[in-house]
Amino acid sequence: MALLHAREAVMARFRPMLAAHDVTEQQWRVLRVLSEAGSVEATELADRASVLPPSLTRIIKALEGRKFITRNKAEGDGRRVILTIAPAGSALIDALSPERRVIYDDIEQRFGHEKLEQLLDLLETLIDGES
């Protein structure tokens, strides 16, 4: 319950920024992974962006439709799909990154650097313990 609320409280800070550019939270995560990695294959992308395969399929459709990414089959294995960030996608990342930074720093400052590290540490322990 508390986890849910905390997550919601944090995301509420980012939502306006994403909504202003018509990008969902998950689309944003996918774009960021691609932005950092360049070309990634679907399964790994889903994993890194913490999105389930069915969701990724939908997200890919949306992002491809807006020319943010390109989609190609892997040569050598017709099952695999390779996703690559496109110029428009990079542009969006560049446009939003500073804003994101500000929001994040603000949260960190208000919550406290110490506490943030402590919290992340506890969460990781919890996750590892349960998975």
Next chain:
Amino acid sequence: MALLHAREAVMARFRPMLAAHDVTEQQWRVLRVLSEAGSVEATELADRASVLPPSLTRIIKALEGRKFITRNKAEGDGRRVILTIAPAGSALIDALSPERRVIYDDIEQRFGHEKLEQLLDLLETLIDGES
């Protein structure tokens, strides 16, 4: 991100139990609130169960259809809706509560009582700070 994963890791423990009785996580929360409070009006119920009004409407339909709760208009104010837990609902709560207890205790034991309190404390601070 970590918040999301942690929440997912924890809920994964409860999901099988709920699925076995064909109850969703939110339906379960609503039932528990009603179980503790008896009769509650819709807005307050949504608030206490941490569910948005549109979701509550859907949940009510489902729970009412299965005779777990009853729905009546408030006398004196035709807009308000009063929800009350029904015998079948109480029975479900009684049937699942012990199981729930075991799962919760197990998580607490594995994670550590200290850490759990610490985590909940941090989360609350975070929530309060952002809201």
Next chain:
DNA sequence: CCCATGTAATTAACGCGTTAACTACAACAA
């Protein structure tokens, strides 16, 4: 009384999480 404003609940639309079923392709053995 009548109308404007406010409030409670519902409905609608869209996207994601989750599970399961299905398609397409690959790998490997007979």
Next chain:
DNA sequence: TTGTTGTAGTTAACGCGTTAATTACATGGG
């Protein structure tokens, strides 16, 4: 080569979160 098994993605179905629009009722001023 063919058939079986495995793997990568996709599709489908259902429920919830989120926002906005809408309905039903209440309230207070004219």
